[in-house]
Amino acid sequence: MPSKRRLLAAALAVAAVAAGTSAATAAPPGTTTNAISSSFADTFADPSIIQGRDGYWYAYATSDPLVANGPFGLMHMARTKDFSSWEYLGTVFNDQTKPAWAAPGSFFWAPDIRYFDGKYVMYFTVTDTAANPGGDPAIGVATAPTPAGPWTATDGPVVTPKPDGNGGYFGTIDPALLTAADGKRYLYYGGFYGGISVTEVTEDGLHAVGEPTQVTIGDRYEGAYAVYRDGWYYLMGSSMNCCAGPTTGYSVFAGRSKSPRGPFLDADGASLNESRVGGTTVITQNGNKWIGPGHHAFMTDAAGQDHIVYHAIARGTPWLTDPFGINRRPMLIDRIDWIDGWPRTRAGLGPSEGPVPAPTTGSGMGISSTDPAGGLLGASRQPGDALGGPSASISGAARTRQSAPGGSLRVEADVRLGKNFTTVLGGGAVVASVSGSKVTVVAGRRTASATLPADFDRSAWNKLIVQVSGSTVTARLNDAGLGDVYAEAQLVVPGLVVKSAPVAWLGSAEVDNLTVRPVAAPVRRLADVPQTGNLLAGDDFDGDLGPAWSWVRPDDKAVVADGKLSWPLENADLVGGGNTAGLLFHTTPSTDSWIAETKLNLDLGEGDIRNYQQAGMIAYLNDSDFARLGNVAIWRTRQTEFGRELVVRPSDGATNYGAAAIGRSAPTLWMRLAYSKNAAGEHVYRAATSVDGKNWTWGASWVLPAPAKLGLYAHGEFTGTAVPPVATFEYLRFYESK
Structure with missing residues (x-):
């Protein structure tokens, strides 16, 4: 039974949430500490994020x-200006405003937030519709005049349930x-x-049109999120189980394509939509307190980070x-570094545990970004509206009162454009125009x-970014700064020098939420990974065990x-109560760190249904x-999996x-x-795989309470195969770790 202290803490947390107050101490100025939602919630899952014109x-x-013992909400909203202190804003829907076409017991999951055509648009999962009560998920959509609502759901799903024929x-879930x-x-x-699919929707975003395209194979990815960067469309998805308590191995992987419909390939050229499924690691757990990082969104701060x-x-508290x-x-929130064209969380280090620089x-x-006219010469102040405070009107010429620093610089604003609008940096070193x-x-x-789309609406609020980062100059127009794009012009100018000078504008536009900042220094090198040193022990199987x-x-x-060592897969298991599989162990080195390595040959075929042969x-x-x-x-996929089992209820065992996925499957x-x-x-065990024995993909870590035995296994079910596949191990070796 819960203690009175626990119940009191839960009640106080609920009261704080209801009042929209903070229940925890904010992080030091300029920093943030995970979990960033801890001041108002114990759980805030499947997050999405957007910046409003009010600067929040x-x-x-x-x-x-x-919070513990709290009621289920109808999706939640919160806001911040500094990512340290947060204000809880309530639920997206209530019982009167939730979609009328949802079944009474339906849940609402995984909101995805956007802004275009003068309105905020939210997509979300409806787990059950009234048309077929019992579990027919669909994608809903709602609109609002402000990011805090009020939200009005449409009278039907934007993507309807898809029968499986049986x-x-x-799983029509997790929109982006x-x-x-x-x-x-x-x-x-x-x-x-069923895998992740992509469909075109109407200009207003409320109706699917045409035929969808499947872009990932089933059994591997959910929680899609897509961004455009440097000429590529990146599709990211979360893999494995989101919700296995202390054994959750959720992780995020990416592929990219020149088309928003794919095919999406990873850094090694493997597709996200084939049996030996690909995916380049974006984030995975690293052996600290955080496990199962996933179902994500991206944001870009005022410094371009x-x-x-x-x-x-x-x-410890799952x-x-x-x-x-x-x-x-x-x-949680962490920095994304683009290294060799791929997004990596903290250069591959994964979730942060202590204080880190805030966005x-x-x-x-x-x-003042939400009242920019005061910082400009030649601009006039315009009154605010429901979305934000006063804006700045530029007609003819305007400039900042102060000089911007030389070097890399980012100028970003919400804009309503006239016929021509030009941004000038460095006294003319860089000129970016929308004409x-x-x-x-x-x-x-x-x-x-x-070239802008033919139907681009200059009179609507859009996001304009002009950025100099080293020798790269970019001008981009998009909806709301969330990785989308109407048009992006980019060039590389070796030796480019941008001197200190005011930022200037020519032409006509209304400007709001204006920020001028030096660009964050990019990280271009992956964090170090374990390397093998001297051979310590092992067996090359050149004689009896x-x-x-x-x-x-x-x-x-x-x-x-x-x-x-040739080992036909046993028809056995090691999970739950099925502890029937054989295990073969080798003594481990007595040092505090080492790396064990094996080479495995196991042909699991491709595309046919097999479950847990491994x-x-x-x-x-x-x-x-x-x-x-x-x-x-x-099922139909072939994956590399680093799984964890432990007792979660000692009373009955x-x-x-x-599990977490790592790298790509291959016969060798x-x-x-x-x-x-x-x-x-x-005691931390971190896994890596390689398809050539030279280039390694390091992935998730699991923490065990004591030093473990280290060995080999070969087992699984045999659905779809008459003869058990044979696993052959060519060696097991232990090396120094350096």
Whole structure:
């Protein structure tokens, strides 16, 4: 039974939420500490985010209770100006305003927020419709005049439920919109059952049109989010299980394409829509307190720094209520670094645990971003409206009262454009103009242009960004700064010098939410990963198994011959109560850190249905506490999975199992497990895979309570195969970790 102290704390938290007050101490100025939603909520899952013209950043979340013992909401809203202090704004819907076409018991999940055509547009999952009560998910849409509402749902779904042909429905869930350079709007949606698809929607965003295109295979991705950058469309999705409590291994992966309809390929050229599924890691857990980072959105701050907003689970407090209750998934934020053309969270370090620099907000140079006319010469102040405070009207010429610093600079504003509008940086070193149907940049005697969509509405509020980052100059028009694009002109000018000078504008426009900031210094190198040093121990299987080896449940079908260990997959398992699989262990080095490596040959085929046939490496304490790295078949996919099982209810020994995906499956796969201790002295096992034995993808970490045995396994079900596949291990070696 909950203690009185716990119930009182929950009641106080609910009261604070209801009053819209802060219930926790804010982070030091200029920094933020995960979880950023902790001042008003214990869980704020599947977050999306947008900046309003009032300068606030508005965040939205799925319909879980905010705090222990609290009621389910109808999606939640909160806002901040500095990402340290937050104000809870209530729910998106109430019982009177929620979609009339939703079944009475339906939940509302995964809001995606956008702004275009003078209104805020929110897409969301409706888990059950009144047309087919019992579980036929669909995508709903609602509009509002301000980011805080009031929200008006349309009278039907924007994407209707999709029957699976077997009496059920595919997972029409987790929407995300992108406005593309062809002037069309695209809605991505879907999940593990049926894959992610993309459909065009009407200009107002309220109706799907045409035929959808499937862009990821089923069984691997959900929680889509798409952005446009440097000529590429990036599709990101979350993989594995969002909600397995302390064994949640949720992670985010990306592919990119020249078309918003794909195909989306990862950094190694593997497709997100094939059996041996691809995906380049955006974020995964790193061995600190946070596990299961995923279902994310992107935002770009006033310094041009991208950030990922996501949920994760603190492995020490994974449940909102009791075990097997609601997962506690607060909102987190971290820096995104674009390295070799790919988004990486903190250069590959993953979720942060301590204080980190907060997103840069507001403007420098004495400009009040939400009342910009006071910081400009030649501009007149216009009255505010329902969306924001006073704006600045420019007609003819205007400039900042202060000089902008030289070097890399970002100028960003919400604009309503006249016929011609030009931004001038560095006293003329960079000129960016929106004129006629073109966006053009000129610098260092070089010119680049991009064509606006034919129906681009200059009179509507849009986002204009002019940025100099080193030698790269970019001018971009889009909806709301969320990775979408109407047109982007970009050029590279080696040796470009932008001197200190006022920012100047020529032509006519209404300007609001104006920021002028130096550009954040980009990080261009991935964080260090474990490297192998001297060989410490191991076996190349050139003779019988020696005394360094030991078994749990010996399997006499595992044979050492011809320089390899050949092991037909056992029809067995190691999850839950199915502790029937054999395990073969080798003694580990006595050092505080090492790397174990094996080379595995296992042909699991492609495309056919197989469930959980697998082989690989295992860090094992007992049958209910282990971490397992395997090349595994899951339905039609072939994946590499680093799974974790542990006891979550000691009273009856109930266990949980979850997993993180790492790299790509292949018939021949190299695997590594790196052992170390974290700052708390806990035992961390980090996994890596390789398809060539040279280039390694390092992925998720699991923390075990004690040093584990390290060994090999080979087991699974045999649906769809008459003869068990044979796993052959060519060696197991232990190296120094450096």
